[in-house]
Amino acid sequence: MEYERIQLPQPYYDPVNLYRIGDTLVDTGHVHSDSRERLREELADGIFDGVERVLLTHCHIDHAGGSMSIRTLAERPHVVSRGTERVLSQYTSYLEDARQEMVDLSVRFFTDESDEGSVQEHNETYFPLDREYLEAELNVARVVEDGDTVRLGDYDCEVVHTPGHAAGHIAVYHEPSGTMLSGDVLAQNGHFPYGAVHWNIDDYKRSLERVREYDPSRLLPGHGEPMDDPRARIEDALTNVERVETAVLHTVESEGPLTAQELAVKALNATNSSVDMLTRVASVYAVHLAEQGLIDVERRPYVFARPI
Template sequence: MSRHTPQVEQIADGVKRVIAPNPSPMTGEGTNSYIVGESRCAIIDPGVDDTAHLDALVAAAPGEIVAILVTHAHPDHTGGAHRLAERLAVPIHAYPLELQGIRDKEFSAHRPLYHGDVIALDEIRLEAIHTPGHAADHLCFFWREAGLLFAGDTVMADVTVVILPPDGDMSAYMQSLEQLQALPIARIAPGHGRLLEDAPAVLAHIVDHRREREAQVLDALTADEPVTPEQIALRLYPDLDVRLQPMAAAQVEAHLIRLVELGEALQSGTGWLKTTA
């Protein structure tokens, strides 16, 4: 039996949050699960398969739970989805794409969700926004009338979103951020961490940070001596927790792949070079 004692927090009118019991260097305090709606409710990202956590989600819903929405098929977001769906006899909605890298191999959706599809919860309408980058199947859910974006792992509070190839794509991520910047988003409910106010400033900061990191990765390259992502990561993150060093190298690789697409770098064996053009 789980020893976890979930805490239910009302973060906005019609929205409650319960943090899943999976704290780690990658997930922070844990994955945010959201209960959205009043008479008809949806659960966004059920999180891990933990009895107390799933019980708390069901108990906190003010009305009938009619749908489970998944932002992307990483295990910390989907682990409890099937158990909750079976318990409530409700469908799981997600973008219909099987990831190639890190993924919940047991997860599958009952109903596909595509960009622009809408989940109607009486007066609340959640618009699916396809936002690849962190993962190729990633969806955000936008409550336009409230200006509230449920961002999954496209935006995280106070930490940098990890982009890991092959499913993570830095160019796609930058395009997704630009797409979000064009929407009337006021606040962001991320997949990990606190509610973020002033969404335009948050998104602008993320874009600026990514561009700055891209410039640093390019600056670490030379035209004559190949450099590996691991070497660049040690230069850029000298004090990083050793457990996160492989992730940092993969993040650098995502930037390098983008620099190749931009014509500013090329791969040479296991290393990378700056183009001479």
């Protein structure tokens, strides 16, 4: 499979990959002005000039932002997964929910080092509400499900439902070349890629196992460089889930009641620089283990874990 790739910037996190495959653009970057302006340039007279349609791997703002904020792009036919079309049609509500979850999971542990209002600043920048989103204008031409065939340029590809990072997340597999456009199903660091609102660790594990069954020879991810060793990466990611599950469970059982911030420090070795991110990770793993009946969790609104 032949493709062209560019990376667009986004606030706080690693750049986002956009791929052109023939007449099709896969994902559209963040809504931030730096990302939008670069995308407009590429659509006008750059490597995306002549793109006729769009496929979105999932609804997150760093992958659907261009579609939701650039009218000439929103008007082009879009292929999205079942369920994602509902999120896109109510995008402001989704962003409000994402902002609230980030507040609930991001209360800092090291209060002496904390910058009051940092979460609010993050939300205002990363999930902005002070703009018009093209919810009504977005041209959703086709809604696909697991096993459907989609055409990317000259290639017929299979849709693979891969939730976990996002409920409607899909990957797209081209069997003849062994290439899978994997979106955010597998992170470069091999750890669970938390995504606000739609995350599910059980689904994440099953999605990794599904991708492994296809045995692709190359993954084109949503962030970072192409992966030419998918099987090894998947095995590492599955091992990481088991390791973090065990660490969180053992810590709660041995230490007693803990806030998610305390859990991040004790189980995941969070430091001043990593505590915000790892508090969210600890929170979602605690909820995941509570759903299995292994620990109890309360929300106050932050996560509070304790042994059964």
